[in-house]
Amino acid sequence: xxxxxxxxSHVSVSEGALVLLRCNYSSSVPPYxxxxxxxxxxxxxxxxKYTTGATLVKGINGFExxxxxxxxxxxxxxxxxxxxxAAEYFCAVSEGxxxxxxxxxxxxGTQLKVEL
Amino acid sequence: xxxxTQSPTHLIKTRGQQVTLRCSPKSGxxxxxxxxxxxxxxxxxxxxxxxxxxxxxxxxxDRFSGHQFPNYSSELNVNALLLGDSALYLCASSSVRTSGxxxxxxxxxxxxxxxxxxx
Numbered sequence: 001x002x003x004x005x006x007x008x009s010h011v012s013v014s015e016g017a018l019v020l021l022r023c024n025y026s027s028s029v030p031p032y033x034x035x036x037x038x039x040x041x042x043x044x045x046x047x048x049k050y051t052t053g054a055t056l057v058k059g060i061n062g063f064e065x066x067x068x069x070x071x072x073x074x075x076x077x078x079x080x081x082x083x084x085x086a087a088e089y090f091c092a093v094s095e096g097x098x099x100x101x102x103x104x105x106x107x108x109g110t111q112l113k114v115e116l
Numbered sequence: 117x118x119x120x121t122q123s124p125t126h127l128i129k130t131r132g133q134q135v136t137l138r139c140s141p142k143s144g145x146x147x148x149x150x151x152x153x154x155x156x157x158x159x160x161x162x163x164x165x166x167x168x169x170x171x172x173x174x175x176x177x178d179r180f181s182g183h184q185f186p187n188y189s190s191e192l193n194v195n196a197l198l199l200g201d202s203a204l205y206l207c208a209s210s211s212v213r214t215s216g217x218x219x220x221x222x223x224x225x226x227x228x229x230x231x232x233x234x235x
Contacts, residue, residue: 004158044206049223090159097164097171100212103149103161103172108156
């Protein structure tokens, strides 16, 4: 079974500082990895995804993530934090289902706080 | 283009009652997945519907059931509610028409969720 571990349930950074949110995965097949963001009282919005090809993936709002197979990691970064980045972030791995379709297995999430 | 919509937004029930949650997928999507997100946790896969049939189920009891209609919309039903069923229920839609790509590629688009409180 596939699984995702997010290290650090809460991360606090200063505005303008580097954001680094950690994600490690476990998968018996080549993984397809996603980062989602959830603002208070809202659903999940896709930030970026890795399927195949380039290991450095760029997403929305200046976020990017690098797939490192040797480290089984897919950490999310942003060079300069903005107050509007404060939210909960989820890393997920996708697993294909018999007959088509897929399900997502999520980590427990990291709450990002941005301080002035 | 309307995204994924869910109703109701909030719901309060008491133990032992039954509840029905509704989801309309994004235009052009034919597959609906349901997830349960308990407080402080990541979403957990409940099941997925395609062509009006349950394709796969996660680790949830039979009290959780669903339905998909010909217009691709879906319902999630929970019987004999327990306090532990209190959570945010998320619906996600996607399309299996992936033009030859593996289905694992499929991006799932999430609705805003239904907050269920069981007292």
